[in-house]
Amino acid sequence: MRVSATNLFKLRHHLGALAIGGAALFERLVLSDPVLDASLPWGGLPRGSIHQLEGVPGDTSVLSFAAGLTSRCAGPDGRALWLRLRRDRQETGEPYGPGLARYSLPPDRLMLVEARAIPDLLWALEEGLRCTGFSVALAEGISPDLTASRRLQLAAEASGVTALLVSPGPVRTRSVALTRWRVTAAPSARGVHRPRWQVELLHCRGGKPGSWIMEWDDAALGFAVVPALASRALAQAV
Amino acid sequence: MIAPAQGGLRVTAVDSLAAGEGIVPGLPIADARALLPYLAVREADPCADAEALARLAGWCGRYSPLVALDGADGLLLDITGCAHLFGGEDILLADLTRRLTGFGLTLRAALADTPAAAWAWAHAGPGGVLPVGVARQALAPLPVAALRLPDGMAAALGRLGLRRIGDLMDLPRAPLTARFGDAVARRLDLVLGRASEPIAPLHQPAPFRRQLAFAEPIGTRGDIDRALEHLLDGLLVDLDQAGQGLRRCEFSVFTVDGGVQRIGIGTARPSRERRHVLRLFAERLEEIDPGFGIEVMTLEAPVAEILPAQQAALEGGPATGEAELARLVDRLQQRLGRHAVVRLEPVDSHIPERAVTLVPALAPPSHRPWMVEQPRPLRLLPSPELIEVTAMVPDDPPLTFRWRTVLHRVAQTEGPERLSPEWWRDRPGTRLRDYYWVEDLEGRRYWLYREGAYGEPRAPRWYMHGLF
Numbered sequence: 001m002r003v004s005a006t007n008l009f010k011l012r013h014h015l016g017a018l019a020i021g022g023a024a025l026f027e028r029l030v031l032s033d034p035v036l037d038a039s040l041p042w043g044g045l046p047r048g049s050i051h052q053l054e055g056v057p058g059d060t061s062v063l064s065f066a067a068g069l070t071s072r073c074a075g076p077d078g079r080a081l082w083l084r085l086r087r088d089r090q091e092t093g094e095p096y097g098p099g100l101a102r103y104s105l106p107p108d109r110l111m112l113v114e115a116r117a118i119p120d121l122l123w124a125l126e127e128g129l130r131c132t133g134f135s136v137a138l139a140e141g142i143s144p145d146l147t148a149s150r151r152l153q154l155a156a157e158a159s160g161v162t163a164l165l166v167s168p169g170p171v172r173t174r175s176v177a178l179t180r181w182r183v184t185a186a187p188s189a190r191g192v193h194r195p196r197w198q199v200e201l202l203h204c205r206g207g208k209p210g211s212w213i214m215e216w217d218d219a220a221l222g223f224a225v226v227p228a229l230a231s232r233a234l235a236q237a238v
Numbered sequence: 239m240i241a242p243a244q245g246g247l248r249v250t251a252v253d254s255l256a257a258g259e260g261i262v263p264g265l266p267i268a269d270a271r272a273l274l275p276y277l278a279v280r281e282a283d284p285c286a287d288a289e290a291l292a293r294l295a296g297w298c299g300r301y302s303p304l305v306a307l308d309g310a311d312g313l314l315l316d317i318t319g320c321a322h323l324f325g326g327e328d329i330l331l332a333d334l335t336r337r338l339t340g341f342g343l344t345l346r347a348a349l350a351d352t353p354a355a356a357w358a359w360a361h362a363g364p365g366g367v368l369p370v371g372v373a374r375q376a377l378a379p380l381p382v383a384a385l386r387l388p389d390g391m392a393a394a395l396g397r398l399g400l401r402r403i404g405d406l407m408d409l410p411r412a413p414l415t416a417r418f419g420d421a422v423a424r425r426l427d428l429v430l431g432r433a434s435e436p437i438a439p440l441h442q443p444a445p446f447r448r449q450l451a452f453a454e455p456i457g458t459r460g461d462i463d464r465a466l467e468h469l470l471d472g473l474l475v476d477l478d479q480a481g482q483g484l485r486r487c488e489f490s491v492f493t494v495d496g497g498v499q500r501i502g503i504g505t506a507r508p509s510r511e512r513r514h515v516l517r518l519f520a521e522r523l524e525e526i527d528p529g530f531g532i533e534v535m536t537l538e539a540p541v542a543e544i545l546p547a548q549q550a551a552l553e554g555g556p557a558t559g560e561a562e563l564a565r566l567v568d569r570l571q572q573r574l575g576r577h578a579v580v581r582l583e584p585v586d587s588h589i590p591e592r593a594v595t596l597v598p599a600l601a602p603p604s605h606r607p608w609m610v611e612q613p614r615p616l617r618l619l620p621s622p623e624l625i626e627v628t629a630m631v632p633d634d635p636p637l638t639f640r641w642r643t644v645l646h647r648v649a650q651t652e653g654p655e656r657l658s659p660e661w662w663r664d665r666p667g668t669r670l671r672d673y674y675w676v677e678d679l680e681g682r683r684y685w686l687y688r689e690g691a692y693g694e695p696r697a698p699r700w701y702m703h704g705l706f
Contacts, residue, residue, distance in 0.1 A: 063617060094620060096590075099615045099616040099617070112580050123573070185680055188650075188677060
């Protein structure tokens with residue numbers, strides 16, 4: 001019997017949903033690059049679930065990648081919730097409006113929340129995930145353990161709000177996040193104003209890990225994968 | 239009690255024993271000691287007295303919302319419409335006296351038709367309830383000092399043989415006013431209720447208020463919860479009838495030992511949702527320490543706004559996005575603080591740190607987009623950090639820089655973008671900034687600036703300001 005690609009995709013999709021106990025199929029979010037979307041088993045990033053992003057110490061690129069992802073999740077008229085720890089203010093700076101403009105996050109659709117301690121942040125995140133007024137909730141500076149991540153996942157599933165959990169360094173705890181990414185800076189080949197990220201998909205439920213160099217596409221307001229060969233050739237040419 | 243006064247230390251207050259020995263306030267300390275060598279003397283502390291009086295005023299809120307300070311040692315309660323809650327004026331006054339005496343205080347309490355009459359009855363009369371309509375006869379034998387006349391005027395009246403209030407009542411007013419100004423006539427009017435005297439309450443009474451007094455003090459969390467729900471139900475009925483929704487709500491508990499504890503909540507939009515308000519309070523009810531028991535509770539809505547009656551969504555049913563958002567903001571603010579839940583708003587300024595301001599999360603949107611001519615960083619450091627920079631030529635972009643002890647080698651730069659100080663806002667001498675976009679060898683991107691220019695008397699300095 002010949003199994004068509006669509007059927008296989010549907011089956012995977014279904015199994016993915018069953019694997020974490022949710023009855024509904026995930027609505028997916030297209031990251032706008034066909035190469036990237038095709039390498040995720042859902043054909044994009046599933047909404048209504050939690051995703052982890054980690055950086056490396058001394059490199060805040062993961063935050064700009066997360067901002068791009070937040071913008072994709074929010075779309076043209078969704079609201080975003082951005083949670084931070086107060087003590088990170090000076091360390092990583094505060095979200096800066098004019099810089100957010102590039103990722104198409106207008107001022108009236110982004111709510112900023114500052115917590116003093118991690119338990120408060122987790123509580124606020126869970127409250128936010130239960131509120132259908134948001135499309136996406138981004139939390140900086142946390143990597144919840146299994147129990148906490150399960151709570152968050154259940155809240156996200158019920159409301160359909162996507163949660164992005166950003167950790168400044170490597171994540172050491174296990175969680176139920178569907179995907180885990182490591183983002184570092186990559187030298188830009190086309191000038192300072194065309195940032196690039198080295199993006200590694202470390203963990204993906206039902207999918208294979210991968211690694212890409214990505215750029216932010218200002219016109220499409222989405223991610224674009226830079227072909228590995230081209231990036232090297234260009235980098236050498238510059 | 240003694241305090242420094244004109245001509246040295248003088249007695250300011252005495253207890254009943256000392257008074258019995260002839261010691262009166264105003265006496266120099268030396269004279270007092272001569273009268274009574276073993277007199278125990280303490281220094282007066284007017285600040286602590288004032289604080290204690292203010293605390294006591296807070297406690298008196300259990301009897302009436304309108305409590306005013308009266309001089310340095312008096313309290314004035316407007317109990318209009320409150321007495322029946324305690325079973326009548328006599329019982330209220332007796333209850334107040336009993337409780338305050340129980341706290342170890344010595345007091346004189348009086349209840350009358352006007353504040354001035356009550357003052358006179360408490361200070362110069364026997365105290366207690368002055369029955370309605372007999373004020374004239376009852377006050378007549380009191381000395382004129384009970385009218386609270388300006389300094390020296392009572393003595394001046396005394397020299398004319400006018401020693402009792404009754405002496406003044408029958409006099410024609412014109413000569414009295416001609417001689418003493420209108421103070422005497424006015425005070426007389428106030429005492430007799432012919433003129434009204436406003437009192438200045440410490441706390442403006444809330445437009446919506448509910449109170450609950452317990453026959454037996456309560457203390458368990460379950461009882462407090464139930465009592466609060468009961469109060470809230472009543473308050474919501476009042477609000478509903480007035481077509482208003484609460485923006486702030488204050489819950490006060492009065493404990494047996496004379497303490498008052500208050501917790502308040504706020505909402506971003508006017509609300510009459512029982513479940514929501516209870517949930518906001520639930521976060522903070524643990525702070526209440528019932529001590530030996532709670533006797534009285536009040537729930538007030540000091541700030542309310544118009545909220546037209548509407549078809550209420552079934553509780554727990556699906557809510558609209560906006561209403562749900564408002565409830566979320568309330569909960570977040572309740573736990574994290576009012577300034578922890580915000581959004582950004584553009585400001586017209588080319589100085590980077592002034593181009594943004596924080597506004598309440600649910601402030602109406604201005605729909606102004608970000609004004610961006612040149613790329614700006616995603617993150618801005620609240621205070622720019624000094625960095626060490628090396629460059630080929632002083633005016634050149636940096637080759638390497640050291641930030642937070644890490645040396646970064648620069649791969650590419652762009653700039654400078656020159657930002658001059660805003661002369662209408664900055665202090666004279668503020669230096670201009672040249673901003674550079676810098677990428678290091680690893681691809682990490684930064685926004686640096688040089689403050690000042692070469693050739694100025696002060697050498698320029700480099701700062702890290704933003705991260706991409």
